[in-house]
Amino acid sequence: MVDKDRIEPAWFALCDVDQLGEQAIYHTELLGSELVVWRAEDGTVNVWENRCPHRGVRLSLGHHRGEGLQCQYHGWQFNSGSGACRFVPAHPDAAAPPVAVKTWPVEVRYGFVWTCLAPLGEAPPFTPIEELETDAAFNAPIDGQHVRLRTVAIHAPSETVQHALAEYCFDPVRFDPWQATECVAFDVAPNAVMIEQLDDAAHRVVFLVQPARVGRTYLHGVALGPLAVTERLSVQRHHQQRLNVLRDALEQQSTNLQSLSADGFANRQPLSEPQTSSPAQPVILQRSLSKPVSASGSLSDKHSSAGHDAADRAFDVHLSRSRRTVKVPAGVTVLQTLRNHGIDVPSSCEQGVCGTCRTRVIEGTPLHRDDFLTPQEWAAGDCMMVCVSRAATETLTLDL
Numbered sequence: 001m002v003d004k005d006r007i008e009p010a011w012f013a014l015c016d017v018d019q020l021g022e023q024a025i026y027h028t029e030l031l032g033s034e035l036v037v038w039r040a041e042d043g044t045v046n047v048w049e050n051r052c053p054h055r056g057v058r059l060s061l062g063h064h065r066g067e068g069l070q071c072q073y074h075g076w077q078f079n080s081g082s083g084a085c086r087f088v089p090a091h092p093d094a095a096a097p098p099v100a101v102k103t104w105p106v107e108v109r110y111g112f113v114w115t116c117l118a119p120l121g122e123a124p125p126f127t128p129i130e131e132l133e134t135d136a137a138f139n140a141p142i143d144g145q146h147v148r149l150r151t152v153a154i155h156a157p158s159e160t161v162q163h164a165l166a167e168y169c170f171d172p173v174r175f176d177p178w179q180a181t182e183c184v185a186f187d188v189a190p191n192a193v194m195i196e197q198l199d200d201a202a203h204r205v206v207f208l209v210q211p212a213r214v215g216r217t218y219l220h221g222v223a224l225g226p227l228a229v230t231e232r233l234s235v236q237r238h239h240q241q242r243l244n245v246l247r248d249a250l251e252q253q254s255t256n257l258q259s260l261s262a263d264g265f266a267n268r269q270p271l272s273e274p275q276t277s278s279p280a281q282p283v284i285l286q287r288s289l290s291k292p293v294s295a296s297g298s299l300s301d302k303h304s305s306a307g308h309d310a311a312d313r314a315f316d317v318h319l320s321r322s323r324r325t326v327k328v329p330a331g332v333t334v335l336q337t338l339r340n341h342g343i344d345v346p347s348s349c350e351q352g353v354c355g356t357c358r359t360r361v362i363e364g365t366p367l368h369r370d371d372f373l374t375p376q377e378w379a380a381g382d383c384m385m386v387c388v389s390r391a392a393t394e395t396l397t398l399d400l
Helices: 157-167 229-262 286-290 334-339 375-380
Strands: 012-016 026-029 034-038 046-051 068-070 075-077 085-087 106-109 114-116 148-154 185-188 192-195 204-213 216-226 315-319 324-326 360-365 383-385 395-398
Touching: 012 026, 012 034, 012 085, 012 148, 012 204, 046 106, 148 229, 157 185, 157 192, 157 204, 157 216, 157 229, 216 229, 286 395, 315 334, 324 334
Parallel strands: 315 395
Antiparallel strands: 012 114, 026 034, 026 204, 034 046, 068 075, 075 085, 106 114, 148 216, 185 192, 192 204, 204 216, 315 324, 360 383, 360 395
8 A cells, every 4th residue: 555644745647538428437546545536417527535435335336426426335325526425315305414425636637637635625736737738839739739548557666657758769750660769758747757759849748647556557648749630540559559568568577576576586686666765777668669569459468368269259147136148259348248238337448447347256257358456356356347358267147
């Protein structure tokens, strides 16, 4: 657990605002705290502790009720803004109890939702990031020209990720994932790094670092322009390939480090994780470009260990509460199969990152493909992300 009392309060980007469409409920983490992010019908964006004050169930598993969230367990509802309880189904005629969800301050800037883990009224003022305010070279608002990149989850400390960005490079002209021009990196805020191409400063990208918990980081990105509409998809794919390389290199390094520690050799080699007494050396990533990465992203060791054969075959899913059985075809997600049969499961990112579609597994062994659950949760096998994970056994029984 991160000791938040020893960290100076600061603002962190949590998610792209586009994740909050269609009554979405977004689950994320910051400095060891689980958070739920959602937007009410009146447009108010809320960042709450992801915990119902009644019995502690995650609110991200609940339901969007327009101007409030409803806990899935006992149906308690909580108001947008204040987080105060407004209705208890078991006592419909009684006044709501004087309890409230813990809320955090919110800023919506540059297409992202930001928060600071400080009590309301005690958070420092939000410091604008000049590079995201206005494109000085073209004297035009950034919002009309930038491309927000898909958030990448990396199993590495946030300090290590931020230092590794010093070696990030890209080629915005040819969009060739195996070629890159010279780039320079510099901090533009405590948790923001800009990468600028040396021979053409018009092409830049800003990365926003979100320290989720110990050993886990979310990396958000904004590619700056000017970018024509026809260029944006190519730019986005190009950066996603680069970010896949960054993620895989850092996670492989982390795996190697754990192996060294287990063998008792941890003190024989320098660690790439920064120490408080001296800055760390950046991770060299260029060697990782020796084999292609698909546009949709390569699988890390964590994902590939379960094998690909099981991921491609069909299997049955028994639904314990509705007493139904559905067949999940090869190449179709559990989430989509459930939708095709009229079964609604809350979801948001649908890429195994946010945790919104987390579902309890009663019987069977899931084949995990997500970037949200911890290794311990993977090993336990009692829950899964139905948006990406599949079955390692012939059948699964889910709590649906």
